[in-house]
Amino acid sequence: MDFGVISLGNHAVTRVIPAIRESGSRISYIYSTDRLKGERISRELGAEYVPELDEFVKKDFDAVYVSSPNSLHFYHAKMSMNAGKSVLLEKPVTLNVMETVELKELSIKKGLKLGIGFHLRFHPAVYDVIDLLRNRAIGEPMAVFGKFTGNSVSRHEGTWWENPEMAGGGSVVGRGVHIFDSFVNLFGRDVESVRASSSPSCKVLEDTMLSTFKFANGIFATALSSRAISSVSNDLTIHGSDGSLTVTDFFSTSVSSKLILNGKEKKVYDSRINMYLEEVKDFVNGMQKVAGPEDAVISTKMHLLSQESACSGKTVALI
Numbered sequence: 001m002d003f004g005v006i007s008l009g010n011h012a013v014t015r016v017i018p019a020i021r022e023s024g025s026r027i028s029y030i031y032s033t034d035r036l037k038g039e040r041i042s043r044e045l046g047a048e049y050v051p052e053l054d055e056f057v058k059k060d061f062d063a064v065y066v067s068s069p070n071s072l073h074f075y076h077a078k079m080s081m082n083a084g085k086s087v088l089l090e091k092p093v094t095l096n097v098m099e100t101v102e103l104k105e106l107s108i109k110k111g112l113k114l115g116i117g118f119h120l121r122f123h124p125a126v127y128d129v130i131d132l133l134r135n136r137a138i139g140e141p142m143a144v145f146g147k148f149t150g151n152s153v154s155r156h157e158g159t160w161w162e163n164p165e166m167a168g169g170g171s172v173v174g175r176g177v178h179i180f181d182s183f184v185n186l187f188g189r190d191v192e193s194v195r196a197s198s199s200p201s202c203k204v205l206e207d208t209m210l211s212t213f214k215f216a217n218g219i220f221a222t223a224l225s226s227r228a229i230s231s232v233s234n235d236l237t238i239h240g241s242d243g244s245l246t247v248t249d250f251f252s253t254s255v256s257s258k259l260i261l262n263g264k265e266k267k268v269y270d271s272r273i274n275m276y277l278e279e280v281k282d283f284v285n286g287m288q289k290v291a292g293p294e295d296a297v298i299s300t301k302m303h304l305l306s307q308e309s310a311c312s313g314k315t316v317a318l319i
């Protein structure tokens with residue numbers, strides 16, 4: 001598959017662009033508002049730098065990887081799909097539910113792929129957890145806790161991540177959405193409500209958010225995201241009627257995890273597994289596991305309504 005790339009942030013350059021190339025796909029065109037960086041990386045990749053977005057989307061390639069500032073996701077994804085390109089879009093999907101719904105409907109109308117960059121769907125522990133839950137290894141799952149934190153506020157200084165209108169959130173859009181999607185991937189899209197708290201309260205760029213979701217099947221799932229708390233023990237833990245399981249350091253950009261079942265180590269995962277590579281390969285080959293259009297809509301609802309709940313102090317319905 002031939003890709004075009006919109007925007008060249010650190011995540012794109014260090015993780016996803018290498019994964020696209022390693023997958024056997026080609027990066028043919030690059031659009032970036034940073035002309036010097038765009039021209040340099042285009043030379044390194046053997047791609048063509050296109051300085052104007054209108055020209056970029058008219059070029060002959062198959063799919064666009066979009067990693068622009070959060071406030072531009074909708075605009076860039078819509079322009080790409082209207083030009084006949086499938087889209088692999090970074091999270092958060094958009095900053096408005098109706099915009100995400102429009103992208104979903106556009107992808108269906110035009111028969112194009114819309115994949116969302118939730119790489120943790122490709123953590124190898126996911127398949128083992130699903131099997132254990134299916135086989136009732138911990139009985140009935142009842143409560144889930146996910147922690148994805150890191151003391152990283154200073155790294156955002158001077159970037160668009162410090163602009164509330166461009167970022168649309170702090171820890172919840174940088175890390176929280178990954179926890180939310182992992183809950184959906186494991187337990188389905190039927191999320192009934194959310195009750196959340198944040199610090200600082202009612203600030204778009206919160207440093208920490210705690211969100212508890214109630215699923216229609218009765219499961220309570222709590223997510224702790226932060227850009228002020230240490231990254232130690234970024235685990236996924238599921239408590240059931242007959243036991244519990246934990247995937248240590250599940251919430252990460254790399255695999256460095258153990259599966260703990262009822263207090264005993266059951267499996268250690270291969271740290272050489274590249275989740276971004278697996279994500280790109282799945283996107284190219286049919287989207288069997290990549291978060292798709294329906295997942296995009298529930299993800300946007302979960303992050304926006306978490307923000308609403310955290311500010312209002314009330315439980316907010318999602319369904």
